[in-house]
Amino acid sequence: MTALFAGLISGTSADGIDAALVEFDDHGHPSLLTSITHPYPAPLRAHLERAVRAQAFPLAELAVLDAAIADAFGDAADALLTAAGVEAAAVSALGSHGQTLGHYPGGVHGNTLQVGDPNRIAARSGIPVVADFRRADMAVGGQGAPLAPLFHAMVFGSESERRAVLNLGGIANLTILDPGCDISGFDVGPANTLLDGWADRHGHGRYDTGGAFAATGTVDRVLLEELLREPFLAAAPPKSTGREYFNLGWLDVRLGVQHRDPADVQATLAEYTVTTIADALKAYGTGVARVYVCGGGVGNTDLIRRLEARLPMPLASTTELGVDPDFVEAMLFAWLARERINAHSPAGLANVTGAQARAVLGGVWLPPRKL
Ligand SMILES: Nc1ncnc2c1ncn2[C@@H]1O[C@H](COP(=O)(O)OP(=O)(O)O)[C@@H](O)[C@H]1O
Ligand SMILES: [Mg+2]
Structure with a gap:
């Protein structure tokens, strides 16, 4: 029934x-x-x-x-x-x-x-x-999180290829699905939460629609390197995180007092999200044939474009597997x-x-x- x-x-x-x-x-x-x-x-x-x-x-x-x-x-x-x-x-x-x-x-x-x-x-x-x-x-x-991997396995798993499911919510979480059995998953780091906070602070609304604000900036490589030194990123799974850790206070400490163009910071934050995901896939996603993306970040065209440019494997929305990513x-x-x-x-x-x-x-x- x-x-x-x-x-x-x-x-x-x-x-x-x-x-x-x-x-x-x-x-x-x-x-x-x-x-x-x-x-x-x-x-x-x-x-x-x-x-x-x-x-x-x-x-x-x-x-x-x-x-x-x-x-x-x-x-x-x-x-x-x-x-x-x-x-x-x-x-x-x-x-x-x-x-x-x-x-x-x-x-x-x-x-x-x-x-x-x-x-x-x-x-x-x-x-x-x-x-x-x-x-x-x-x-x-x-860790109490992430809870999605078993569900991802049931809905998005394949008998013939290794797949990844990437959820771009406030936080990014990644599930790796092997044909047959093994499932792993963990929180990667911030996906939208810092982008949302920075866009809001600089008068671009609750989120950076389509990533238009980020798209006008230039990535600050020195700042990016500084953000990438965050120990959470290098820690081995199991791991999970949230806004009580990655927030504007966290960012402000790393920005220091130096003046920076707000659009450049937004572009750097977008690149930060993408780099942490690429690094996580490199470490834990060997042989992944395709990454299926879901969560509100699918609507951020700039973020998706950056991911496509950076990841060695093709990217698709979960729509391709018949499920609305939102x-x-x-x-x-x-x-x-x-x-x-x-x-x-x-x-x-x-x-x-x-x-x-x-x-x-x-x-x-x-x-x-x-x-
Ligand atoms: N059109 C869009 N352009 C850019 N970002 C978007 C768009 N639509 C949704 N988002 C992002 O997705 C987030 C919501 O995603 P969601 O999957 O609901 O996350 P959470 O699970 O954390 O609530 C928004 O805060 C925003 O950052
Ligand atoms: Mg939401």
Whole structure:
């Protein structure tokens, strides 16, 4: 029997909630039925930005954000079902990633914090919610990220060639898929997060549309070398990162007081993203026949052009494999919800996240019973 699951995520970029309604066939193969991006209301986005930048804010604000973000996720689920013309009762479960406020892997008490109270989403939608995916992996020593590689293997894997899947979100993550079995994956470094921050600071909006700003600049090789000295890049997987590490504060320390043309810095940041990806593929992607790209960065023409110029293998959007690159992550959370509800094999991938065991990912929140 086919089954419907929905997936909801707002990623590192906090640009809005991507929502996907996914139909799974008898073999568990997913097809994307309907997808929408539901923007955060402007005041909530401003609140969220402040919170993420501040790194320290009152507990009361954290509690309020948890509820406000949940309500925005509830709105997104609502809008998705309306767009699809599907009743809530027809959806088996809703997988919600929530919004990451902080990701601190490693150490004795490493942890990761996603907010968007699942109780509220379940009460609002009337659909069982599966959420809190990352902490189960962290509880057994994993990084809690990336979670996508198993899903990438199922949807994008090939029996005959070695492939890579490159997700260009706020952070870039890379999955290497060998024909047959082996799957590896890790966070490479910043994809869009520094580009977004710098574009915003210099009056180019929340992101550099098409990479037009970067395209007018000249790469500053000295600065690029300085940025490339970042130890995270040379560290061996498993590894994951986020905005609490790669942010404008991080960049400002490296820029120092020297005056630089803002467009040149933007071009250098684009080249930085591309160089870190090329280096990661050189180290871990020997024999990769093709790189399939997904995530919002697919819309950055300048970034894609630079990648094409730099990578030794051809690049293609996941569209070529029949999947909309903007909704791969949302589909992942629909899939994770199904894995959890149907109690399939644990979805955690120890050799990707570094966990000591494969954990069953996600808790289940049932809608409150109506009296
Ligand atoms: N047309 C575009 N031009 C340039 N960048 C884009 C465009 N569309 C999306 N992006 C980039 O993609 C990011 C969102 O990508 P997404 O995959 O949603 O990331 P995340 O998972 O971090 O939210 C935006 O912040 C922006 O940097
Ligand atoms: Mg996003």
